[in-house]
Amino acid sequence: MSDRGTGERLDARGLLCPLPVIRTQDRVRTLRPGTLLDVIATDPGVLHDIPAWCRVHGHRVLFSRREGEDIRIRVEVCET
Amino acid sequence: MTKKAVALISGGLDSMLAAKVVMEQGVHVEGLNFYTGFCVEGHTHAIRRKDRAKEKRNNALWVAEQLGIPLHIIDVTSEYKDVVLNPKHGYGQHLNPCLDCKIFMVNKALAWGFMDEHGFDFIVTGEVIGQRPKSQRKETMPIVARESGADDLLLRPLCAKNLPPTRPEREGWVDREALFDFHGRNRKPQMALAEAFGLTDYAQPAGGCCFLTDERYAAKLADLWEARGERDYELDDIMLLKVGRHIRPAPHYKLIVGREEGENRFLEGYRKRFLHLRTSRVPGPLALVDGTPARDDIGLAAQVLARYSQGRDEAEVEVSVHHPDGVVELVNVAPLAPAELPAAWHV
Numbered sequence A: 001m002s003d004r005g006t007g008e009r010l011d012a013r014g015l016l017c018p019l020p021v022i023r024t025q026d027r028v029r030t031l032r033p034g035t036l037l038d039v040i041a042t043d044p045g046v047l048h049d050i051p052a053w054c055r056v057h058g059h060r061v062l063f064s065r066r067e068g069e070d071i072r073i074r075v076e077v078c079e080t
Numbered sequence B: 001m002t003k004k005a006v007a008l009i010s011g012g013l014d015s016m017l018a019a020k021v022v023m024e025q026g027v028h029v030e031g032l033n034f035y036t037g038f039c040v041e042g043h044t045h046a047i048r049r050k051d052r053a054k055e056k057r058n059n060a061l062w063v064a065e066q067l068g069i070p071l072h073i074i075d076v077t078s079e080y081k082d083v084v085l086n087p088k089h090g091y092g093q094h095l096n097p098c099l100d101c102k103i104f105m106v107n108k109a110l111a112w113g114f115m116d117e118h119g120f121d122f123i124v125t126g127e128v129i130g131q132r133p134k135s136q137r138k139e140t141m142p143i144v145a146r147e148s149g150a151d152d153l154l155l156r157p158l159c160a161k162n163l164p165p166t167r168p169e170r171e172g173w174v175d176r177e178a179l180f181d182f183h184g185r186n187r188k189p190q191m192a193l194a195e196a197f198g199l200t201d202y203a204q205p206a207g208g209c210c211f212l213t214d215e216r217y218a219a220k221l222a223d224l225w226e227a228r229g230e231r232d233y234e235l236d237d238i239m240l241l242k243v244g245r246h247i248r249p250a251p252h253y254k255l256i257v258g259r260e261e262g263e264n265r266f267l268e269g270y271r272k273r274f275l276h277l278r279t280s281r282v283p284g285p286l287a288l289v290d291g292t293p294a295r296d297d298i299g300l301a302a303q304v305l306a307r308y309s310q311g312r313d314e315a316e317v318e319v320s321v322h323h324p325d326g327v328v329e330l331v332n333v334a335p336l337a338p339a340e341l342p343a344a345w346h347v
């Protein structure tokens, strides 16, 4: 289901940090290395916290950008 | 074989040092952080504009990064309710159930860390005897160990030498001699140790790690329970207590008025669920009305809102009243004079 290149999406809009980070963590745990996960959130705290979470767990943030009211962060699940 | 410890990481200095001390002994350490809903971290800084210049970082994640360890954050918001509502050991100075909270967290760490897939050998906390008058005393240390179920698998590296040897010490997983005997409220030994480890930037929470130790916050929570006639809360309730002025003109309703732009934006997120008010012709804050206001109450609520708008010195201000069903009505009201707003209404 989650081969490389196929995108997974996590809707964390309306959640306040650290909940978007926790949801990201719980989702990443179920995904295979190489999977790309797009987290969509509204709390600007994610711009700091999700990359920090990825760094301590060895996953990669490919980009983060604002899309209107939303923030999109693309995470590449890595082998840990 | 390398032993594995799970360390409770609050984001403060003590838990950071405790984890580091054990790592220095060659133990594999991973961090665990619990999100209770009352944590002072993250979004609370992001909400208020005046706090924006300050760090918005999540301190626990930041600590993990400094230490170079993974951090697992666990959402315990619903289970934690029972700790807040029914603490067996009572509250600290405000509504902080610190002793029950510690027991709860160590118990959770035990359940999480000892799951087969995680396979940890012991638990580490940054507790220091005498650090907190109620929850970190010599007598409370064995209570936390016993009631959490961790017993002698709970190691407090910063004060271990003042306590009986735990299993990690007895079995030689860690060297007791290289642990510490800190006690009391003096922070100097921790600061010196931080310096020795080259850790220079760390959070120093004043009262504790959560809003329950905050006098004003605790008063708002107590007010919420009293107004509703029951001790209970939802996550949204406790989030909203962190934001805005809370003004209760009568037991059956209160206003939550944004104090600045960041708070107004935060309150916006709740506007579909609450009756809310805003000034329509002059700049002013957003106010949510929580409770069951009667028709007659809405006029007074509008007057209170007008008092915090830029029309406060006008004879009349137009306020739009947005009902949760989408109906919007306009009312013209005289802003309440400061003397007409009793101090007792401020929760």
Ligand code: SF4
Residues within 6 Å of the ligand: B096, B097, B098, B099, B101, B102, B207, B208, B209, B210, B211, B212, B213
């Ligand atoms: S300050 Fe809050 S989080 Fe910290 S131990 Fe006390 S109740 Fe728990």
